[in-house]
Amino acid sequence: MTHALRSIAFAGFTIISAVASPRTFDFKDPKGVNAIQFQLDSVLEPIAGTASDVTGQVTFDSADITSTRGEIEVAAKSLKVPNDTMTEHLVSAGWVDAEKHPEINFEFAKLDDVKSAGEGKWTAVANGKFTLKGVTKDVSVPVSLSYLPGQAGKRINKPELGGDLLVVRGNFSISRADFGIKPGQNEDKVAPVIQLTFGLVGTAPQS
Amino acid sequence: MSEPAALPPVRTIAAWRVLLRGAGVLLALFTFCFWAAKGYHRGWTQNQVPVKQVDPVTELEFVTYEKRFVPGLDYLGGGILVGTLLFGATFVGRRSPTPPSA
Numbered sequence: 646m647t648h649a650l651r652s653i654a655f656a657g658f659t660i661i662s663a664v665a666s667p668r669t670f671d672f673k674d675p676k677g678v679n680a681i682q683f684q685l686d687s688v689l690e691p692i693a694g695t696a697s698d699v700t701g702q703v704t705f706d707s708a709d710i711t712s713t714r715g716e717i718e719v720a721a722k723s724l725k726v727p728n729d730t731m732t733e734h735l736v737s738a739g740w741v742d743a744e745k746h747p748e749i750n751f752e753f754a755k756l757d758d759v760k761s762a763g764e765g766k767w768t769a770v771a772n773g774k775f776t777l778k779g780v781t782k783d784v785s786v787p788v789s790l791s792y793l794p795g796q797a798g799k800r801i802n803k804p805e806l807g808g809d810l811l812v813v814r815g816n817f818s819i820s821r822a823d824f825g826i827k828p829g830q831n832e833d834k835v836a837p838v839i840q841l842t843f844g845l846v847g848t849a850p851q852s
Numbered sequence: 853m854s855e856p857a858a859l860p861p862v863r864t865i866a867a868w869r870v871l872l873r874g875a876g877v878l879l880a881l882f883t884f885c886f887w888a889a890k891g892y893h894r895g896w897t898q899n900q901v902p903v904k905q906v907d908p909v910t911e912l913e914f915v916t917y918e919k920r921f922v923p924g925l926d927y928l929g930g931g932i933l934v935g936t937l938l939f940g941a942t943f944v945g946r947r948s949p950t951p952p953s954a
Contacts (some may be wrong), residue, residue, distance in 0.1 A: 690895035
């Protein structure tokens with residue numbers, strides 16, 4: 646009897662540990678959905694584009710959201726706007742200098758101000774370090790998180806694979822002058838503030 | 853009977869000027885019609901058009917690009933400017949007709 650109780654307790658502990666333990670989510674999306682969208686006002690219309698080559702890992706524990714930490718990297722060469730000439734300018738040395746600074750990076754060690762927004766959903770603030778064109782600055786990014794257990798396989802039409810998804814959305818803005826992007830130049834033509842919006846999904850394999 | 857008064861010289865336009873004027877007007881007209889036919893896009897010219905899509909499982913909105921040329925106001929302005937310059941060039945270096953001798 647005692648042996649049976651011990652076995653049940655051990656099994657229960659194992660299951661709880663498996664469910665509640667931190668999981669690492671890979672943000673290189675097999676469907677290529679992940680992207681950072683950017684927008685800056687200019688004459689005629691705002692210049693809007695995307696950076697789609699996103700990689701990185703986030704460690705997430707549904708039982709302890711504040712401990713969420715991770716790093717997201719975006720290849721600077723993947724910046725793209727609908728006009729090819731503008732895209733060339735954007736990645737050139739005068740702007741983000743993708744040749745010399747190939748990575749745009751955001752790293753955070755924990756989440757603050759975590760609030761529940763429904764089952765498996767939270768809002769929080771990720772305080773971390775944002776690096777662009779070789780310049781690193783502290784930024785606070787309001788984010789929303791959605792944890793979708795068991796949806797990873799379904800998303801790629803292979804439900805037998807299982808796996809979990811972590812969806813992270815957020816937006817923030819930066820001043821291009823802070824990152825050495827034409828500080829004080831052409832501000833009448835291209836706004837000094839760049840708005841960044843992201844919707845990213847990470848996958849964790851079935852444990 | 854006095855001699856009839858000499859007629860003033862007929863003002864002629866060189867053929868190249870006529871052609872250049874026509875080309876300028878045609879270029880401006882073509883640019884406007886092409887821009888209008890492609891949707892009156894009042895932003896920048898686009899070589900690739902962003903298309904918004906939604907991932908059904910995560911409900912994430914993402915952008916893909918469709919290879920398509922959409923002329924913008926910069927294209928329209930450029931075409932009309934070149935057309936006007938062609939038209940205007942026909943007036944450069946043109947000699948004024950000699951006044952009739954008294």
